[in-house]
Amino acid sequence: MKTSRPILWILIIAAVASAGYYGWQKYGAAESGKSQTVQKASPRPAVPVSVSAVEKVDFPVYLTGLGTVSGFNTVQVRTRIDGQIDKIAFTEGKIVNQGDLLVEIDPRPFQAALDQAKAKKQQDEANLANANLDLQRYTKLGEFATRQQTDTQRSTVAQLTAQIAADEASIANAQTQLDYTQVKAPITGVAGLRQVDIGNIVNASTQTGIVTISQVEPISVIFTAPEDQLPYISEGQKAGALKVIAFTTDGKKTLAEGKLAVINNQVDTTSGTIRLKAVFDNKDHALWPGQSVSTRLLVRTLKDATVVPDDAVQHSTNGLYAYTVNQDNKAEVHKIKVSFAIDGRSVIDEGLTPGQQVITGGQFKVQPGSLVSTAVANSDPTQNKVRQE
Numbered sequence: 001m002k003t004s005r006p007i008l009w010i011l012i013i014a015a016v017a018s019a020g021y022y023g024w025q026k027y028g029a030a031e032s033g034k035s036q037t038v039q040k041a042s043p044r045p046a047v048p049v050s051v052s053a054v055e056k057v058d059f060p061v062y063l064t065g066l067g068t069v070s071g072f073n074t075v076q077v078r079t080r081i082d083g084q085i086d087k088i089a090f091t092e093g094k095i096v097n098q099g100d101l102l103v104e105i106d107p108r109p110f111q112a113a114l115d116q117a118k119a120k121k122q123q124d125e126a127n128l129a130n131a132n133l134d135l136q137r138y139t140k141l142g143e144f145a146t147r148q149q150t151d152t153q154r155s156t157v158a159q160l161t162a163q164i165a166a167d168e169a170s171i172a173n174a175q176t177q178l179d180y181t182q183v184k185a186p187i188t189g190v191a192g193l194r195q196v197d198i199g200n201i202v203n204a205s206t207q208t209g210i211v212t213i214s215q216v217e218p219i220s221v222i223f224t225a226p227e228d229q230l231p232y233i234s235e236g237q238k239a240g241a242l243k244v245i246a247f248t249t250d251g252k253k254t255l256a257e258g259k260l261a262v263i264n265n266q267v268d269t270t271s272g273t274i275r276l277k278a279v280f281d282n283k284d285h286a287l288w289p290g291q292s293v294s295t296r297l298l299v300r301t302l303k304d305a306t307v308v309p310d311d312a313v314q315h316s317t318n319g320l321y322a323y324t325v326n327q328d329n330k331a332e333v334h335k336i337k338v339s340f341a342i343d344g345r346s347v348i349d350e351g352l353t354p355g356q357q358v359i360t361g362g363q364f365k366v367q368p369g370s371l372v373s374t375a376v377a378n379s380d381p382t383q384n385k386v387r388q389e
Contacts, residue, residue, distance in 0.1 A: 046373040050361030051325055052309050056354035059305035059347050061340055062296040067223030067246070069291040071214030072279070073187050077102060078209045079202040081110070081180045092193050096185040096213060103210055105202065107181040114174035121167035128160035189215040214289045219282040220261070221246055223295045224273040232299045233263065244278035246287060247294040255286045255293060306348040312358040313338060313346050322352060323359040323366055331359065331370045
């Protein structure tokens with residue numbers, strides 16, 4: 001009896017433990033199945049994305065570049081005579097008009113030379129008048145005057161006539177030298193910093209000028225374009241002057257709009273580019289000589305191009321692709337080809353058609369077949385960078 005009682009208690013404990021384990025397994029399996037059923041019954045939430053419509057519009061194709069502003073005409077004003085500066089009549093950095101007085105040089109030596117030349121002419125005119133009277137006397141004497149005397153007098157009259165012509169040339173030269181004492185603006189433009197002061201002696205042989213004048217209305221911009229675009233540029237130029245837009249170097253501010261004026265006569269073989277010259281009215285003086293600018297040249301316009309926002313274009317190791325939203329609000333992936341992009345818009349050559357809805361935001365959460373909830377994206381251009389792919 002003492003031996004069988006412990007065995008009985010062991011059997012009872014084992015039976016209770018087995019019953020508890022069986023019940024726990026059964027209850028756990030039921031709860032697990034219920035949880036899986038609930039999970040299967042609950043659909044995945046839709047992924048929030050932004051969408052935009054694929055458009056069919058005319059698309060301008062621009063070429064970008066860097067350019068330098070230069071005066072339409074630039075003149076370094078120099079003196080053409082030697083002398084001392086008595087007056088400076090221009091203000092640095094201000095507009096001067098053609099013919100305006102810039103600098104006046106001491107005119108007294110040149111006025112004296114002019115007066116001397118005029119006096120010499122008067123002297124020779126008096127001698128000529130006397131010689132003519134003598135010639136008339138010899139002619140009236142007839143046979144009483146020798147032929148030699150008459151011929152000699154005619155020669156004297158001719159010499160004095162020639163001398164008066166020389167005097168007139170001397171007067172004109174002296175007058176020109178006197179006029180050079182007033183240095184005037186050869187063109188209308190902006191005067192730069194003056195290189196001389198009142199009291200300085202200037203010389204015609206000196207390389208240093210008095211001031212530099214740059215014409216800023218109109219003004220020109222010199223820039224370059226790839227040589228492979230030269231056929232398109234030449235073709236467009238035949239139909240009319242191509243539009244050129246000048247921006248600040250960061251591309252954020254438009255400075256002026258002008259026209260392409262000149263295509264250089266040769267290609268730079270070292271860089272594979274062609275130099276171009278555009279002309280701008282520049283009435284507001286937004287462009288200034290020597291300024292660096294970014295340029296856009298309108299080469300051509302693509303008619304009825306398929307266009308999407310740049311944000312819709314995604315990159316992968318297999319190329320470019322974009323997500324669209326179908327009628328069931330599910331995402332679909334499309335491989336695409338892009339030819340041009342500007343101002344936040346890209347031209348699609350293959351892969352999309354006008355009217356489709358492309359995903360422009362939230363693509364990193366989207367997979368093919370994902371359920372999405374859409375919101376219309378802002379279609380305003382936000383980029384100024386131009387690229388060709």
